[in-house]
Amino acid sequence: MTDPISTPAIDASTPTPDAIRALAASYEQQIVEWRRHFHRHPELGAHEVHTSEFIRAELARIGVPYRLVRGERPQRFQQERTDFIGTGIIATIAGTAPDAYDDNGTPTHRIALRTDMDALRVQERTELAFASEAEGLMHACGHDCHMAMMLGAVRVLWALRDRLHGEVRVIFQPAEEISIGARDMIAAGALDGVEAIYGAHIWSEVDAGTVSCQPGPRMANTDWFRIDIQGASAHGSMPHKGVDAIVIACKIVDSLQVLVSRDTSPFEPIVVTVGEIHGGTARNIMAGSSYLTGTLRTWHKSSRKNAIEEIDRISRKVAHAFGAEYNFTFEAGNPNVVNDARCSEIAGSAVEKVLGADALATYEGTLAGEDFAEYLQIVPGVFAFIGTRNPAVGAKFPQHSCYYTIDESVLAKGTMVAAQWACDMLA
Numbered sequence: 001m002t003d004p005i006s007t008p009a010i011d012a013s014t015p016t017p018d019a020i021r022a023l024a025a026s027y028e029q030q031i032v033e034w035r036r037h038f039h040r041h042p043e044l045g046a047h048e049v050h051t052s053e054f055i056r057a058e059l060a061r062i063g064v065p066y067r068l069v070r071g072e073r074p075q076r077f078q079q080e081r082t083d084f085i086g087t088g089i090i091a092t093i094a095g096t097a098p099d100a101y102d103d104n105g106t107p108t109h110r111i112a113l114r115t116d117m118d119a120l121r122v123q124e125r126t127e128l129a130f131a132s133e134a135e136g137l138m139h140a141c142g143h144d145c146h147m148a149m150m151l152g153a154v155r156v157l158w159a160l161r162d163r164l165h166g167e168v169r170v171i172f173q174p175a176e177e178i179s180i181g182a183r184d185m186i187a188a189g190a191l192d193g194v195e196a197i198y199g200a201h202i203w204s205e206v207d208a209g210t211v212s213c214q215p216g217p218r219m220a221n222t223d224w225f226r227i228d229i230q231g232a233s234a235h236g237s238m239p240h241k242g243v244d245a246i247v248i249a250c251k252i253v254d255s256l257q258v259l260v261s262r263d264t265s266p267f268e269p270i271v272v273t274v275g276e277i278h279g280g281t282a283r284n285i286m287a288g289s290s291y292l293t294g295t296l297r298t299w300h301k302s303s304r305k306n307a308i309e310e311i312d313r314i315s316r317k318v319a320h321a322f323g324a325e326y327n328f329t330f331e332a333g334n335p336n337v338v339n340d341a342r343c344s345e346i347a348g349s350a351v352e353k354v355l356g357a358d359a360l361a362t363y364e365g366t367l368a369g370e371d372f373a374e375y376l377q378i379v380p381g382v383f384a385f386i387g388t389r390n391p392a393v394g395a396k397f398p399q400h401s402c403y404y405t406i407d408e409s410v411l412a413k414g415t416m417v418a419a420q421w422a423c424d425m426l427a
Contacts, residue, residue, distance in 0.1 A: 003061045005030055007159050016163055017353040020419050023156045024354075028412040031152040034058075035411060036130040038144035042119030042137040045175035051117050051147070052087035055172055058151055059091055062158050064170075066091035069188040087117065088185050089172035093157050095164025095426065109166030111425045112190070112197040112379075113418055114372065115150035116143045116176035125402040126394075140404045141177070142202035142388075145411060149200070149386070152415030157422055166426040169194060179222070179333050182374035190375075196343050197381035198421050199372040200414055203363075204398050206387030208407040210361035211417055213347035213384040219337035220269070220297040221304045222369025223330065227252060227315050229279075230325035233288030245290035246279040248322045252315045253277065253292065259310050270307055271297040271367050297367040299336065334371045340380035343425075347382045350420035355413055361387055368399070382421075386414040 008026050010019045024031075043051050052068070059066050069088035094100065094107075101107055122138040124131050132138045139145075150170065157168055171190050175181030191197070206212055229249055234242025253274045264270050272294065279290025296311065298304040312328045319326035351359050363385055372383050388395050390407040397403040 005155070007155070010159065016160070016423050017420060019160060020156055020354055020416050020423075023159055024152060024412045024416045024419070027152050027155055027415070031148045031411045031415060032408050034151055035144050035148035035408065038147050039128075039139050040130050040133050042132050042134050042139045042144070044121070044137065045118035045178040045181065046087070048087040048117045048174045052089060052172070052174070055089055055147065055151070059089070059154070062155060064091050064093060064154060064158060069185060087174045088181065088188065090185070090188070090190055091154065091170040091172070093154065093161065093164065093168040093170065095166050095168070096161045097163060097165045100164060100166050107167035107193070109195055109426050110169060110193045111166070111422060112169040112171055112194045113150060113153060113422060114171040114173055114197060114199045114375065115146040116181065117147060117172055117174050118143060118177050118181070120177060120400060122400065122402050126405050128405065138402065140401060141399045142406065143176070145202040145406055145414070146200065147172070149411055149414035149418065152412065153418040153422070156415060156419040160419075160423065163423060164426050168422050168426070176371050179369075179371050182334075182371040186374060186378065191378050194379050196340070196425055197375050197379055198343070198347065198384070198418060199375070199381065200384040200386050200418065201370065202388050202406055202410070202414070203385040204389055204395065204404070205366070206361050206363050206385045206389060208388050208390040208395065208410050209355075209413065210359050210387040211351045211355065211384055211413070212361040212363035212387070213339065213344050213351065213382055214362065215339045215341040215344040217299060217336055217338050218365045218383055219370045219373070220299055220367040221301070221336045222333035223296040223304070223308065224293070224333055225296060225311060225331070226291060226293045226329040228289070228291045228327040228329070229319055230289050231287070231323070234286045236284040236286055239286050242286050242288065243323045244286050245324060246287045248319055248324050249277050249279060249290040249292050251322070252318050255314050255318050256311060259307060259314060263310060264303065264307070268303050269299040269367055270303055272307070272311065297369065299367070334369055334373045335377065337370050337373045337383050338376060339382045340376075343380050343382035346424050347384055347417070347421050350417050350424055354416040354420045359413075361385070384417065386410055386417070
């Protein structure tokens, strides 16, 4: 397969940061084009079939070996699609430095880079020339950017194989938005033999051109819950004859905010959000049943455990006070993202080398969640925030907004940081 993208010649005496900058500059337009292609063609988590095919074709053009992860289709998608084959990709860039492998062919060091692939159920309203062509779907979180930056990093590292003192494993992960992709990739051996891992997220709360990669907690524990209420239906004109499940659901929503405002220290970040409430069958029938679903976000393990117990206790007491039956279902999501000190230090150094000291940003973190945390339960790593906030180009809306867009000038910068981190970790 012919590779239409030219790679500039890099002299062996050129310092690695200079080489990375030169290569990224030569690929920059292609990185932008990749991002726009992904943006036009979003696919939901666990269904990134065409996205995966496109990435594999690009890897084949470069000559990078890879394997397709054919995980089992999650039960929740059994009725949605019958042709699910698995879409995750694990690619390998083998260094050719003299000490990259031992006599048995085992890499001296092996590190990993990870990107996510899936989109969201959002109807795009940006009016961009390359807006989503899939009705009701949008890359509203930046995963299109992540894939483009990672393909750029693959190209840079492939061109610099003679400087890699070991092996780079590149993980193209599906289904981040539904919190199952990382676990599936780990089960498929994505972290076997890996010493450390790097991930990054394009981020609307960090200024364009800067990168935050501080150590310690960066993103929240992410959990889910459902509360079912069984009351008694009655004619809408005779409410005293029944038990109104909708009124009870509303009382529970209101009462749960006490957990945040009164039962938790103001120094302890916690969010309880009810995102759905359903009940009733007709406008003149008092609802006999209802349910609500929501998410819990916490910063520390202790507050996570306490909040789960309190949601159950408060909701149960409210339901029983109004004479309703109650059922609480809790679904554990991903743990919080905690950056390793050494990996973060090397990431910060990488930012300085390729972008300059002024590009290091300070960001307090977020109560959004990320299944990158699953990798960090097994190996140390760092999750960087690639800043994209730039109101001058319309990059001012938050992740998951139907108006979400980015400053595309940051894409090549994200590529450079990932490539420099990989080189430095292997060195």
